[in-house]
């Protein structure tokens with residue numbers, strides 16, 4: 142097969158007995174977990190040196206797998222031959238012009254707790270092994286304020302593990318709205334917070350309760366102290382609905398009510414981690430273009446599977462512990478799961494410490510708004526503009 146560009150979209154449909162696929166480009170093999178329930182897609186990024194050469198490409202599955210098509214992208218947004226819609230893209234830019242920038246900052250992936258349901262468990266080796274960059278407090282503050290955000294939301298891991306976090310919060314809070322999520326464990330030093338972080342510097346801190354890691358009594362006591370000092374309007378509570386801890390929902394609601402706390406997050410439980418078995422049998426691979434003609438594609442099953450222009454990357458960014466910037470939470474998670482084979486539009490758009498770094502000048506074309514993270518969707522959903530393509534696109538991994 143002639144390698145036409147660095148980006149190869151592989152559209153497939155897997156039956157339940159197929160759990161992984163492996164793409165071999167010459168001698169280089171890459172494994173992906175597969176998803177079920179219709180047509181899906183992964184995108185392989187190849188070295189530029191291969192472009193223009195003829196190289197054998199095979200796709201292997203460990204069960205029944207139909208490869209719908211192999212399509213090279215002209216650039217990162219040219220998914221499976223999808224044409225641009227300049228007027229929809231412009232509408233998204235215009236609509237979001239007045240939207241202020243918001244930043245979600247993952248201060249560290251490290252955590253002093255070890256919850257079995259942690260979303261980081263999906264790629265625990267990657268998340269847990271990474272250290273934050275060694276940047277001093279002023280460097281982080283300058284970098285995070287550089288684009289004049291209206292909001293910096295700090296999360297992790299456990300953000301209070303990062304040395305100097307109290308000073309960072311206090312300094313950021315002098316210029317913008319700052320909020321945070323914490324587990325309220327040992328690294329959250331109340332005395333330090335009371336002495337270094339003025340009440341007016343924070344918009345709020347939400348404290349997640351993890352019954353497998355801390356007693357209800359310790360959590361409750363510490364929460365009360367924080368709430369006494371900063372006030373109930375700046376205090377939030379959170380609980381994951383793991384089967385072993387659903388019994389804490391009512392006590393948490395009662396506690397919030399007693400203290401006058403209105404920020405209450407009750408999260409759905411998702412089992413972690415996903416386990417990927419080995420591929421065992423070769424199934425199929427041909428150069429078989431996914432139909433470029435929309436009429437030849439199936440109608441889209443639902444509007445939230447249609448492509449939208451989204452101002453992620455322009456008006457909202459997610460920053461990781463080394464300062465790499467991503468359009469959104471989906472991008473960070475896909476980046477961790479698929480490494481250098483992440484879909485091109487989900488790769489980091491630069492590093493916040495790089496003097497030449499700029500926010501994205503154009504909206505992102507996204508066709509998985511249905512699984513946009515709540516934090517991103519809350520800020521951006523009103524600014525999504527439909528691309529107008531009404532036919533089915535493969536769902537990215």
Ligand code: SF4
Pocket residue numbers: 252253254255256258259260261297298299324349351
């Ligand atoms: S406290 Fe949060 S980040 Fe830490 S292990 Fe538990 S779920 Fe994960």
Ligand code: SF4
Pocket residue numbers: 451452453468469470471472505506507508509510512513514517518521
């Ligand atoms: S819609 Fe959500 S998942 Fe898609 S690009 Fe925007 S923020 Fe990311």
